[in-house]
Amino acid sequence: MMTDTQVRDELLPLLRKRLGPYGFADAELRSGLDHDDDPVIFLTAKYADDAPDLPPRVCLDTMAAIGDLMTELSVDGAPKGEGGAKAASQ
Numbered sequence: 001m002m003t004d005t006q007v008r009d010e011l012l013p014l015l016r017k018r019l020g021p022y023g024f025a026d027a028e029l030r031s032g033l034d035h036d037d038d039p040v041i042f043l044t045a046k047y048a049d050d051a052p053d054l055p056p057r058v059c060l061d062t063m064a065a066i067g068d069l070m071t072e073l074s075v076d077g078a079p080k081g082e083g084g085a086k087a088a089s090q
Helices: 004-022 056-073
Strands: 024-033 039-047
Touching (some): 004 056
């Protein structure tokens, strides 16, 4: 099982690449449980004060890519079911 720090370290390059042009500065990550007591990961992206608006498509594609990476890493709390980056970009 990966620690929160290890998961964050895996996600940071993806976040920097996709969100960097929109003022991405850092991310906070913590694991926990959702309302059904299923494992989830809470990820909060931090942006520069003067960051431009984040286009919705970039946000959605980034969320899908995060889900794909989490599934690839077999992280508890990764999204389940169909979808992912390919589905989100259609």
